[in-house]
Amino acid sequence: MSLHSSYVRRLLDSWPGKRRFGVYRFLPIFFVLGAALEFSMINWTVGETNFYRTFKRRQAKNYVEEQQYHQQHEEQQKEA
Numbered sequence: 001m002s003l004h005s006s007y008v009r010r011l012l013d014s015w016p017g018k019r020r021f022g023v024y025r026f027l028p029i030f031f032v033l034g035a036a037l038e039f040s041m042i043n044w045t046v047g048e049t050n051f052y053r054t055f056k057r058r059q060a061k062n063y064v065e066e067q068q069y070h071q072q073h074e075e076q077q078k079e080a
Contacts, residue, residue: 017025041051 015025044050
């Protein structure tokens, strides 16, 4: 176990910018990983769907259900 932790420690210590940026020197890695994840969610499709089509469909369904709820609630208030 100590072999892996010393390897990881050496790898992290060898990353440039330690004195100037400290822990924040790893931020560019996370920005790139986030951009890659976003790119994959937009462009990769499985069958006929991808993340954004599913998200938009769910948003539309929620909107319709909310409108129906409000319409039913208004009808109940008019009856009372």
